[in-house]
Amino acid sequence: LHQPMYYLLSLLAFWDLILSSSVVPKALSIFWFDDVDISFGGCVTQLFFMPFTFSVESGILLAMAFDRYVAICYPLTYTTILNHDAIGKIGGAVVIRSFAAVFPIVFLVKRLPFCQTNIAHTFCEHIGLAKQACADITINIWYGIFVPLLSVMLDMVTIVISYGLILRAVFKLPSRDAQMKALSTCGPHVYVILMFYLPGVFTVIIQRFG
Template identity: 55%
Template sequence: MMPADNRTIFDPLTYILTGIPGTEDSHVWIAIPFCLMYVVTLFGNSLLLFIILTERSLHEPMYLFVSMLATADLLLSTTTVPKMLAVFWFRAGEISFAACLTQMFFIHVSFIAESAILLAMAFDRYVVICDPLRYTIMLTKSVIGKMGLAVVTRSFCFIFPLIFLVKQLKFCRTNLLPHTYCEHMGIARLSCDDITINVWYGVAMAILVIGLDAVLIALSYGFILRAVFRLPSKDARLKSLRTCSSHFCVILMFYTPAFFSFFAHRFGHIIPGYILTLLANLYVLIPPMLNPIVYGVTTKEILKQVINVFQRWCRRSFLLS
């Protein structure tokens, strides 16, 4: 479908994702590191899931939450990156309106789910350090299952209204979407309707969902640090801090670019569009890629199982050869 005239209202049958504006000549080269990061993401998170699900000693609350995080990372990256690479390498930017809404839905659901999982992991660390005697009583497998269901339900309930809001819009400008994936405000800005409600729903969601999660995580770590520094033994303090280090790194990787991207899109009008789009691409690539690396390297139990898996694979390969 050709771009529509500004004065003509039309139903967008398809959108054309144009990639990163202003970098069209470099799209082929930009896609190479993106593809490598996606391969690492798939391999790392799949390996993490395989190890946690198959190793009974890792069927503990902390590792079950890590497996939820890996699932959200796989969903986020797989929803966005294959189409992104198709735009870069084959200029295959055409996407139906229904597919665009579906992609938008899963991107935002994954994002909110990941925030909730990080909050659950902060609560897990709080209990294990501040109230260790009640840890196994409070965080049973049944409770963790209910928390996982609550994560999915909350994400769906907050994101479904966005689909409804976008479907109510009338479009009269163009079907060219200057991005590599379908994002709520990117679609809304193509409308000729007043999108104030879309803007404020996004702001409210960022504050009441992501912002509230971040505040609760910060409070949890405040209590954790207070409890840690009250421990009499230096070794105990170091051990407690070590158990939280990987989770704290993942939290920084998730929330720092998220808040920067949110405020830059709404208030950073002096920032060039291609910078914002590039940051949005890196956001769906870098945290999902680094999360399994951080947990695999800093968590002794996971690292041990990873080494065991590779030793078994090497042994089988040697025997087969």
């Protein structure tokens, strides 16, 4: 289990646990005990960790797509390109990128004066909290759109391009068995991508325009 894909899967599982831990405990306390109160600090913590961990996981999925691309298109140099150092650098770059993109949201929210205290969601989300303010939130709205477009959407486009190149390489293989074997290594990853992005994109659309 020392292949790069398993390291990436471990990272994905770790950050998925962080993502769940930032929301699920409070959501369960709301549903089970009707504990609907949350401090402003706790709310800000949630609205940071939700997009931060989502962006990190998106970057890891992109790294996994790159892993499949190298494994299928350049199998002879796979272990040279994706060694332990490369995986560590990729993981570090993903975390730094996500932190730099999401952390300004904390300051954008803290600068606002609030005149309402009820959030119609089970967790604190940037725009959902900003809408409770008594001030202009145009910057918050545009930043809330700008960050996903530059990080998550860019990841999605790059993943699609990677799989386009993978399919082109697969269909050039001489035998059908080789083609099916290559595609079978990508199937679980594609399923994870769809299960990750579709609910996330739907949530962003509802929060921004619903």
